Amino acid sequence: xxxxxxxxxxxxxxxxxxxxxxxxxxxxxxxxxxxxxxxxxxxxxxxxxxxxxxxxxxxxxxxxxxxxxxxxxxxxxxxxxxxxxxxxxxxxxxxxxxxxxxxxxxxxxxxxxxxxxxxxxxxxxxxxxxxxxxxxxxxxxxxxxxxxxxxxxxxxxxxxxxxxxxxxxxxxxxxxxxxxxxxxxxxxxxxxxxxxxxxxxxxxxxxxxxxxxxxxxxxxxxxxxxxxxxxxxxxxxxxxxxxxxxxxxxxxxxxx
Amino acid sequence: xxxxxxxxxxxxxxxxxxxxxxxxxxxxxxxxxxxxxxxxxxxxxxxxxxxxxxxxxxxxxxxxxxxxxxxxxxxxxxxxxxxxxxxxxxxxxxxxxxxxxxxxxxxxxxxxxxxxxxxxxxxxxxxxxxxxxxxxxxxxxxxxxxxxxxxxxxxxxxxxxxxxxxxxxxxxxxxxxxxxxxxxxxxxxxxxxxxxxxxxxxxxxxxxxxxxxxxxxxxxxxxxxxxxxxxxxxxxxxxxxxxxxxxxxxxxxxxxxxxxxxxxxxxxxxxxxxxxxxxxxxxxxxxxx
Ligand SMILES: [Zn+2]
Numbered sequence: 001x002x003x004x005x006x007x008x009x010x011x012x013x014x015x016x017x018x019x020x021x022x023x024x025x026x027x028x029x030x031x032x033x034x035x036x037x038x039x040x041x042x043x044x045x046x047x048x049x050x051x052x053x054x055x056x057x058x059x060x061x062x063x064x065x066x067x068x069x070x071x072x073x074x075x076x077x078x079x080x081x082x083x084x085x086x087x088x089x090x091x092x093x094x095x096x097x098x099x100x101x102x103x104x105x106x107x108x109x110x111x112x113x114x115x116x117x118x119x120x121x122x123x124x125x126x127x128x129x130x131x132x133x134x135x136x137x138x139x140x141x142x143x144x145x146x147x148x149x150x151x152x153x154x155x156x157x158x159x160x161x162x163x164x165x166x167x168x169x170x171x172x173x174x175x176x177x178x179x180x181x182x183x184x185x186x187x188x189x190x191x192x193x194x195x196x197x198x199x200x201x202x203x204x205x206x207x208x209x210x211x212x213x214x215x216x217x218x219x220x221x222x223x224x225x226x227x228x229x230x231x232x233x234x235x236x237x238x239x240x241x242x243x244x245x246x247x248x249x250x251x252x253x254x255x256x
Numbered sequence: 257x258x259x260x261x262x263x264x265x266x267x268x269x270x271x272x273x274x275x276x277x278x279x280x281x282x283x284x285x286x287x288x289x290x291x292x293x294x295x296x297x298x299x300x301x302x303x304x305x306x307x308x309x310x311x312x313x314x315x316x317x318x319x320x321x322x323x324x325x326x327x328x329x330x331x332x333x334x335x336x337x338x339x340x341x342x343x344x345x346x347x348x349x350x351x352x353x354x355x356x357x358x359x360x361x362x363x364x365x366x367x368x369x370x371x372x373x374x375x376x377x378x379x380x381x382x383x384x385x386x387x388x389x390x391x392x393x394x395x396x397x398x399x400x401x402x403x404x405x406x407x408x409x410x411x412x413x414x415x416x417x418x419x420x421x422x423x424x425x426x427x428x429x430x431x432x433x434x435x436x437x438x439x440x441x442x443x444x445x446x447x448x449x450x451x452x453x454x455x456x457x458x459x460x461x462x463x464x465x466x467x468x469x470x471x472x473x474x475x476x477x478x479x480x481x482x483x484x485x486x487x488x489x490x491x492x493x494x495x496x497x498x499x500x501x502x503x504x505x506x507x508x509x510x511x512x513x514x515x516x517x518x519x520x521x522x523x524x525x526x527x528x529x530x531x532x533x534x535x536x537x538x539x540x541x542x543x544x545x
Binding site: 087 | 511
């Protein structure tokens with residue numbers, strides 16, 4: 001990470017939420033060739049807030065799952081500004097199991113304020129969907145690498161980030177809930193969100209220190225470089241036996 | 257005339273009527289009418305893929321025609337299996353003979369080994385003109401063998417579904433095919449092999465409720481009718497008129513059941529790409545060790 005300036009945690013949050021973040025679809029297009037989007041949870045719906053499918057990373061097939069905020073008003077409303085619903089997580093589970101069956105590694109890209117707090121979502125088991133997604137990832141016999149490139153909103157982000165390696169971009173955040181929520185719950189005052197942001201340790205640097213993430217990538221993202229980094233990391237992880245891989249992931253989270 | 261003969265006679269009239277209807281559904285003459293958007297057009301506008309030039313609906317194809325669109329390199333399997341008449345159902349054997357004559361198949365599915373530009377696949381194509389592509393015992397047998405052979409020879413399976421559902425004339429024996437084929441699909445999956453299904457118009461009933469919904473990758477043709485229960489049955493049950501696009505491929509995708517909707521003219525290329533992406537994976541070689 002380039003250490004060109006010292007920015008406040010509140011400023012990090014602001015930048016993480018910026019509308020100018022690269023659109024997921026644009027990122028996918030630059031990262032993979034021949035990306036094929038697969039739809040649906042085979043149960044009730046297709047969630048536009050989660051994009052999933054297969055494509056080629058350099059010359060090898062990977063499964064990619066990404067949250068999606070959308071770039072126009074219509075899209076943003078349809079995705080609830082990138083907040084997945086249970087059927088989005090269930091699509092992710094389906095595609096991760098498919099990746100395991102065909103021995104493809106999984107890349108997840110995350111920029112979400114959190115799982116959508118809606119009535120339908122609740123009725124369909126938002127909690128159960130996130131839980132199953134985490135459980136699936138913790139047992140997955142193929143490597144998974146996650147990149148948080150904006151907001152890493154709580155359980156809604158963790159559902160896709162229970163991975164072998166978690167990377168963050170320079171201007172991103174990852175926290176148990178929003179600073180506004182944190183301030184209003186602990187101090188009954190949502191206006192103290194800047195203060196909350198400082199306390200929460202949600203900046204990439206703080207998370208790197210805490211061992212929650214392994215690497216911070218400078219912005220604007222060098223996608224050609226990222227492609228190479230992912231490829232090398234997958235090579236390393238595939239050198240492990242499937243059982244050793246799962247054990248390593250177990251220990252990665254066991255330490256907390 | 258005994259009641260049985262009367263029934264037999266009546267049943268024969270009905271089957272003839274139905275068969276004539278199937279026959280006339282195979283487009284002929286110089287005009288075509290699209291069953292989806294109802295536009296009428298000169299047959300040359302059909303192109304090489306029998307697709308409506310107005311709305312993109314893919315007309316129903318016989319299995320042999322579909323096969324010709326996909327590849328010239330194919331070896332047919334199990335063409336010698338003979339359908340039994342387990343219920344001795346009046347008129348059934350005549351009906352079968354006519355269906356065989358129309359489709360040049362022994363049963364409602366073509367199966368075999370096919371090459372898509374050097375890629376070997378176990379291929380199945382259901383024929384909507386063979387008693388509505390209904391699921392007979394031999395249909396199920398051919399499909400089970402397709403998956404079993406694919407498992408044995410480590411081949412991916414591509415299956416085109418088209419079916420009105422169970423074969424009523426075979427009663428419960430037809431129903432049993434759903435579990436039989438599903439079990440063979442399971443074993444194919446457990447061997448880590450790829451199964452791609454292409455849902456074509458119409459895919460309904462027992463076929464939808466089994467192997468049509470069990471693939472690793474689910475493709476549908478635009479505007480294809482895909483569902484379980486028939487529209488009229490549902491309308492009578494819920495006492496409501498259903499929307500026009502109910503049970504369409506597009507609706508099904510929104511409801512979470514279809515990965516990709518691929519127009520017929522791009523289908524062969526898409527299948528090749530998906531096969532390549534799944535089969536050639538150097539990481540897999542490491543991992544399987
Ligand atoms: Zn049309």
